[in-house]
Amino acid sequence: MPPPTFSEHLRQTWPLSAIAAGLAGYLILVLGKGVFYTNQGPVRRDRDPEGYRRWVRRFSLLLALCVATVLLTFLLARA
Template identity: 50%
Template sequence: MQANFLLHLQHNWPLAAIALGLLLLVPIVLVTGVFPTNQGRVLRSEDPESYWRWVVGFALLSLACLVVLIGSYFLSAK
C-alpha cells in the first residue's frame, strides 16, 4: 500500500508540492510571527486578528489539499 501511495504522489506531484509548501509555510509563520502576503506583511504583534485569520485560512487550505490528495488515492485504489 505504501508503494502505491508513493506512485500516486508521483502522478499527482503538483498537488503534492502545493500541499507540502502550504504545510511548511504554517510552522514558519507561527515561529516568526510574520505572515507575508501580496499586500505586505502581516505582523502578529501589530494586527493579531488579521494574522490569525491568515494562519487559519492557510491551515484550512493545506488541510483541503491533503484531503483531496488522500481522497483521490482511496478513490483510485482498486
C-alpha cells in the same frame, strides 16, 4: 493490475502534493516567526493578531483541502 501504492500516487499527483508541502512549510515558517508575508505587506502577530489569525486560518484550510484531496483520490484509486 494492482492498485497503486501511496508513493506512486504522490508521483502521479505531484503538483498538488508539492503545493501541500509548500503550504505546510510556509505555515511552519509563519508560526515560528510570527509574521505572515502577503502581497499587501507583512501581517505581524503582535501588531494585528486578528488579521494574523485570519491569514493562518485561511492557509490552514487550504492546506487541509489539498491534503484531503490527495488522500481521497488515493482512496478512490484503490477502490
